[in-house]
Amino acid sequence: MPAEITTPTTAVLGLGAMGLPMADRLAGAFPVQAFDVFEERRALAVRGGATPAATPADAVRGADVVVIAVRDQEQLESCLFGGGAVEHGAAESLRDGAVVVVTSTVGVDAVQDVAARLAAQGVSLVDAPVSGGAVRAGTGDLLIMAGADEAALDAARPVLSRLGSTLHIVGPRVGDGQIMKTVNQLLCGIHTAAAAESLALARALGIDLDRAVDVLGQGAAASFMLADRGPRMAQQYEVTDDGTGGPELRSRLDIIRKDMNIVVSLAKKAGVATSVAAAADQLYQLAISQGLAAEDDSALVTLLSPRTTG
Structure with missing residues (x-):
């Protein structure tokens, strides 16, 4: 069962319009390891204080909380399990007890499927899509709509609190946030x-x-x-x-x-x-x-x- 860590080692997977400012924001408080398929995006994350990683598997090694900010279901699955431009998915290196926070809008079925696959290896998932845009992501002023069980939420709370000024626990199920x-x-x-x-x-x-x-x-x-x-x-x-x-x-x-x-x-x-x-x-x-x-x-x-x- 995941437990809350005050200063969690954090990985951010996906450094696009939302992921990069979130990585910058988190790097101001926690150790952050960051991955994106584009090297120039990883270089920008370094400027914000993150440590770059060549693959998702490298980024999540030793991480307590993994924040995923990708475009769609296809990128979410490749980021975690490999495929496409990603050779080594994060699931290869996720430690038992780690928590994955999905901030992307991918749909209920997609996030529930991923949660079930991760649970099989002792990893919890917090369904936490965000709203507010890139500027508010960089200032920690996002609206976060979360669905997850209490233990997973507690473990992810320091990261969620750093990213959002408003955190709504929509329900106890993965998928409630997506809804x-x-x-x-x-x-x-x-x-x-x-x-x-x-x-x-x-x-x-x-x-x-x-x-x-x-x-x-x-x-x-x-x-x-x-x-x-x-x-x-x-x-x-x-x-x-x-x-x-x-x-x-x-x-x-x-x-x-x-x-x-x-x-x-x-x-x-x-x-x-x-x-x-x-x-x-x-x-x-x-x-x-x-x-x-x-x-x-x-x-x-x-x-x-x-x-x-x-």
């Missing part, structure tokens, strides 16, 4: 799509977008996604012929589409009609078909009101 995050993403996906539509309309009618974001943010139409994505949507129209002038890539469009696919699939299983979410999902799919998959998700606004270059 809550899916509900969260339903709103996030709809709000982002709605923000894109409203700003595309404002632009078409001749309203300055920075002013529109400011005005909308002070009334009943305000939302976190409008406040966060709105300024970047305005910047999408500043892109020039050489590709400069647009917003920094902070949240890929194919990630939010992946999350919306989970929303629609889970709602279908539950027998709940989510027609607005389904419409937003189709809008993201259309954007991907137009070559925007790797763009910041604020680029959705350009699908509705194309940007001009010059």
Whole structure:
């Protein structure tokens, strides 16, 4: 049974938009070993105080708590059990009694399957998807939605407390966190799509977008996604012929589409009609078909009101 360790040796697997600031945040308090398939991402983690590892197996050797921040189910499985670009998965080296914290949105079935496979070797899993974005990840201000048994949560609590200002224990089961995050993403996906539509309309009618974001943010139409994505949507129209002038890539469009696919699939299983979410999902799919998959998700606004270059 895992026990709480005040200063746990921690591994972070996945150093993308969320994983890197989380690694930096954790390295300010605990020994951190970090892995990513890209060497340049590992080098950035070193700047933040982490020790780099060439494989997930190397990163988790001796770790008490392992934080996983990957894109999807496929990356989660390869990170733990090998495959694809990963030769030695973390499961090779996880010690008996270690706790794995999955912060990614991968769906209920995926996290439950992984938890069962890890339990067979004496490793517990905390289902703890996060919300708040990269900036809040770096300052320890994330919202964490956790599902796990009490012993696993206690062991992971120092790490969770370092990463999040708000920790909600959604339920005692692995998968409860994924359920809550899916509900969260339903709103996030709809709000982002709605923000894109409203700003595309404002632009078409001749309203300055920075002013529109400011005005909308002070009334009943305000939302976190409008406040966060709105300024970047305005910047999408500043892109020039050489590709400069647009917003920094902070949240890929194919990630939010992946999350919306989970929303629609889970709602279908539950027998709940989510027609607005389904419409937003189709809008993201259309954007991907137009070559925007790797763009910041604020680029959705350009699908509705194309940007001009010059």
